[in-house]
Amino acid sequence: MTITTGTGERTPSPASNADTDVFAAVAAAESLLSALGLNGDTEHTLRTAERMVASYRDLLTPRPFEATTFSNHELHRDLVISRSVPFTSLCAHHVLPFIGTATVGYRPGTRLLGLSKLARVVEMFACRLQVQEDMTQQIAGWLDETVPDHGGAGVVITAEHLCMTIRGAEARGASTVTTAWRGELARDAALRAEFLSLATDR
Known part of the structure; x- marks a missing residue:
């Protein structure tokens, strides 16, 4: 899906939650944290990758509206x-x-x-x-x-x-x-x- 910006340029619209591969995103986040040398097995970090993905989904998903x-x-x-x-x-x-x-x-x-x-x-x-x-x-x-x-x-x-x-x-x-x-x-x-x-x- 694309959105016209008003300058003639068409830019990709944000991905919806339905377009998100959550399992792949969590696995990638776990790999990133591990590659950075961070311990993902403590009480506080055990679900950090899941929380990262949820946070980014929130920040990248606007609510639909009618103009x-x-x-x-x-x-x-x-x-x-x-x-x-x-x-x-x-x-x-x-x-x-x-x-x-x-x-x-x-x-x-x-x-x-x-x-x-x-x-x-x-x-x-x-x-x-x-x-x-x-x-x-x-x-x-x-x-x-x-x-x-x-x-x-x-x-x-x-x-x-x-x-x-x-x-x-x-x-x-x-x-x-x-x-x-x-x-x-x-x-x-x-x-x-x-x-x-x-x-x-x-």
Whole structure:
């Protein structure tokens, strides 16, 4: 299965639990832990491989949802933004978590997107081996394609990458910010500034 990102690129969707070979995954996890010299026979580590597999399945499996829209009866034309949507994803380079928040919004046209869907789409693209830059563009692309005749869509993501903060550079406390814009938000600097102002927690 593939998902169109909105930039013309089609990327694989996350595997569902039904696609997971749990027994093979547990055996592979046991082999990895053993190859790293870790004792898997203690009281605490006897089922560690199983727990690893269950944890990764949770992190890589988004909940399905339908992108419901509703008639914009009152002709709301100003920005609709969900701020600080929490997420956890897995770095595609190191399979370590990156953890943060996404602010996602759009300017409605004739239809309003169900508010919970702004959080659901963050989860959908976070639940895979991912890089933050791609995730930001994928969410914006999904909004661009899903919301009818919208007047612009924007995404701001702030996250801490454990691959950078607990290893490698060991840049403790560092965070990464990425943005993506579609439609009028890509063209109108004043509208973009309004979005960024509203996106900031006060």
